Amino acid sequence: GQQLNQSPQSMFIQEGEDVSMNCTSSSIFNTWLWYKQDPGEGPVLLIALYKAGELTSNGRLTAQFGITRKDSFLNISASIPSDVGIYFCAGQPSSLNYGGATNKLIFGTGTLLAVQP
Amino acid sequence: DAGITQSPRHKVTETGTPVTLRCHQTENHRYMYWYRQDPGHGLRLIHYSYGVKDTDKGEVSDGYSVSRSKTEDFLLTLESATSSQTSVYFCAISTPGNQPQHFGDGTRLSIL
Numbered sequence: 001g002q003q004l005n006q007s008p009q010s011m012f013i014q015e016g017e018d019v020s021m022n023c024t025s026s027s028i029f030n031t032w033l034w035y036k037q038d039p040g041e042g043p044v045l046l047i048a049l050y051k052a053g054e055l056t057s058n059g060r061l062t063a064q065f066g067i068t069r070k071d072s073f074l075n076i077s078a079s080i081p082s083d084v085g086i087y088f089c090a091g092q093p094s095s096l097n098y099g100g101a102t103n104k105l106i107f108g109t110g111t112l113l114a115v116q117p
Numbered sequence: 118d119a120g121i122t123q124s125p126r127h128k129v130t131e132t133g134t135p136v137t138l139r140c141h142q143t144e145n146h147r148y149m150y151w152y153r154q155d156p157g158h159g160l161r162l163i164h165y166s167y168g169v170k171d172t173d174k175g176e177v178s179d180g181y182s183v184s185r186s187k188t189e190d191f192l193l194t195l196e197s198a199t200s201s202q203t204s205v206y207f208c209a210i211s212t213p214g215n216q217p218q219h220f221g222d223g224t225r226l227s228i229l
Binding site: 041 | 121148150157158159160161162165167173175207209211212213215216217218219220221222223
């Protein structure tokens, strides 16, 4: 099936540093989403992107929908200890068998972020 | 939290036994989904529902069945559990119109 390549797999940084992660696909996507998952909980939506080139911020988080519609990135500025967790990208492919009326998504494998105080 | 309750939150059972996981939502969302999460695989879609009594398979549906008799409840059944079905299972909900999915807190299922 279709897959998203998410990188890096993990990051170990110092508090205050900026973070960047990205997702790429071989297919065109209509929607890109970024989620964060804390231990023992479900993923929580951070940012949703709907148009190629769109740049959206949510506090210290900024995400962009790539102009080719095949990639997206997430930046976190001035990281803090509570940013620790797993970050997932997800996309809704434009191919006929996905998305559309059912909002089905493809997920990346996640980026584990560790922040040292 | 998006008004999604998964039950049970944890379950340990033996190979060959039937298992049913429940997802209950209070948001009146039309679409509901079941995922499993395993290390190195991210979230993979098992089954989804696009309305009451309307369901379809996802990418990893073998060994699983679902039912949706009411808008608020989506059940996932393992008819005869196998050790390969040990995983964390997440339910998600969404509304029509290209809207994002929102997730419950998961069920950790261990099959011995």
